Amino acid sequence: MKILIVRFSSIGDIVLTTPVVRCLKTQIDDAEIHYVTKVQYQPILQNNPYIDKIFFLKESIIELMNELKKENYDVIIDLHNNLRTRLLKWRLGSRSFSFNKLNVEKWLMVNFKINHLPDKHIVDRYLETVTRLGVKNDALGLDYFIPERGRSAMGLDAGNASPRICGLCHRGAT
Numbered sequence: 001m002k003i004l005i006v007r008f009s010s011i012g013d014i015v016l017t018t019p020v021v022r023c024l025k026t027q028i029d030d031a032e033i034h035y036v037t038k039v040q041y042q043p044i045l046q047n048n049p050y051i052d053k054i055f056f057l058k059e060s061i062i063e064l065m066n067e068l069k070k071e072n073y074d075v076i077i078d079l080h081n082n083l084r085t086r087l088l089k090w091r092l093g094s095r096s097f098s099f100n101k102l103n104v105e106k107w108l109m110v111n112f113k114i115n116h117l118p119d120k121h122i123v124d125r126y127l128e129t130v131t132r133l134g135v136k137n138d139a140l141g142l143d144y145f146i147p148e149r150g151r152s153a154m155g156l157d158a159g160n161a162s163p164r165i166c167g168l169c170h171r172g173a174t
Helices: 011-016 018-027 039-045 061-069 083-092 103-112 122-128 148-153
Strands: 002-006 032-038 053-057 075-078 095-098
Touching: 002 018, 002 083, 011 018, 011 039, 011 122, 018 032, 018 122, 032 039, 039 053, 053 061, 061 083, 075 083, 083 095
Parallel strands: 002 032, 002 075, 032 053, 075 095
Antiparallel strands: none
């Protein structure tokens, strides 16, 4: 099954989609996973072994649509769900599943402090998008694959018995 995952931005949101990528690849037989994002987020995904091919939104959504149309996807997983991704899904014409952004619930919370948001982690909400494909949360957390060059620079190469721990924090991230 050839699957396209769509998430154009941003850093934290893309990392939060990695369990969806892994679960699709490991739970669906013969899954071929493609991912489309903005070109500046390539380093986040380029070493992910669960992704077979990455496409990039550069300047023209039309050029991207034409490039993706040639792939003949079986399924599109829209984890961004905005006007551009709806246009992309319409142009590609494949079966699709979209993330529920809960825009009304967020608007009520921000403007009137009325909380109708679910008590559910965003990763679990992203994974809800693929449940109709029989995919379940494997509870293995987020993925981030460091390139080999970066691994040795951080002391994570195979010959080091005591690797240093590396943590990342993005200001304003959830």
